[in-house]
Amino acid sequence: MHTVLTRGNATVAYSLSVLACLTFCCFLSTVFLDSRTTAHVNTVKVLVKNVPDYGASREKHDLGFLTFDLETNLTSLFNWNVKQLFLYLTAEYKTPDSVLNQVVLWDKIILRGENSALDFKNMNTKYYFWDDGNGLKNNKNVSLYLSWNIIPNAGLLPTIRSLGSHIFKFPAEYSIASV
Amino acid sequence: MGLGELLQFDEMLRDFNRMNKRQSLYQILSFAMIVSSALMIWKGLMVVTGSESPIVVVLSGSMEPAFHRGDLLFLTNYKEEPVRVGEIVVFKVEGRDIPIVHRVVKLHEKEDGSVKFLTKGDNNNVDDRGLYAPGQLWLTKKDIVGRARGFLPYVGIITIFMNEYPKVKWAILSILAIFVLLHRE
16 A cells, blocks of 8 residues: 555655744744843934925925934844844834824844844934924924844744833924935 | 556545445545634634734735745734834735735824824835825724734745646645545545
8 A cells, every 4th residue: 555645645744744843943942032132322413394295195294304323232132043133213202193103214134144233323214204293393202212023934023122212302493404 | 557557546446436325424524524624723713813814925025035925924913902113014905905014114193092004015115105095195903904923934835836826726626635535544
């Protein structure tokens, strides 16, 4: 009764179950690791303008501009079950309209093996800092922090906020000059 | 030696002919058992995760290098869990059949708990406003099918392959069905 079909079936089934078991062990070995670390963020230049948001409603919305410093070492986050880190810099603030606003200003993909000790000075943001109204001018409590999303070879996809954030305020006047 | 002889189809058919009514009924029952338990697992997962489709296959390269075509994502969709920036959500857009897997990059939450947010693919240069329905600027919670919680590479490539070549799908399915129905334990 040892046909090609039964032999092939047994081989494929056995190797697949070994592979599944190894993958699961790989996942188990890293699932309880602590992936938090500190990141120092600082703003250099901050200003706000009031211009029509053609991407959205065409009404005049607050548009923030800032440059930032970022210093962190994420080497400790990498292990054999980390394929990629997705870093993103979030600005979080409150306005009279909304209790929570979050805007991603900058992001970066770090693959395993790439340099993960970062030290950026006076960086421009990658994305526009549009508010959903006019809540940026004179906003005294905007926090800026780095987070990362760990992409494993196989396993969970946690998003982790770094320890340490930077709080800054927007000026009380709109800036007229072009940036 | 032909392929049929190699796989001993004739022996399998002889097996089948030797079966009595009770035995063939048993074969059909065990086949139905396989189908229904697969359905039960899927529906059970729907209940546990709260998502209408708890497992999805990545169909595009817009999240590369994190997710490639054929990777498998496990979703949850718990209503009380807040949506936050940086999360990867799977959402449906009116007029598109296929759900999209992208990351939340902008979010505004009102006092009453209503949220509107904007998404973007890691590998895309612009946000998703061009992908949404005409005139739609934001997504809300009702658009979400689930949020990516787990990741398993490559496994879903089989379903992509089967969907692209439906003939292969029917061939594989019917061979499996015949095998289960005719094979004697």
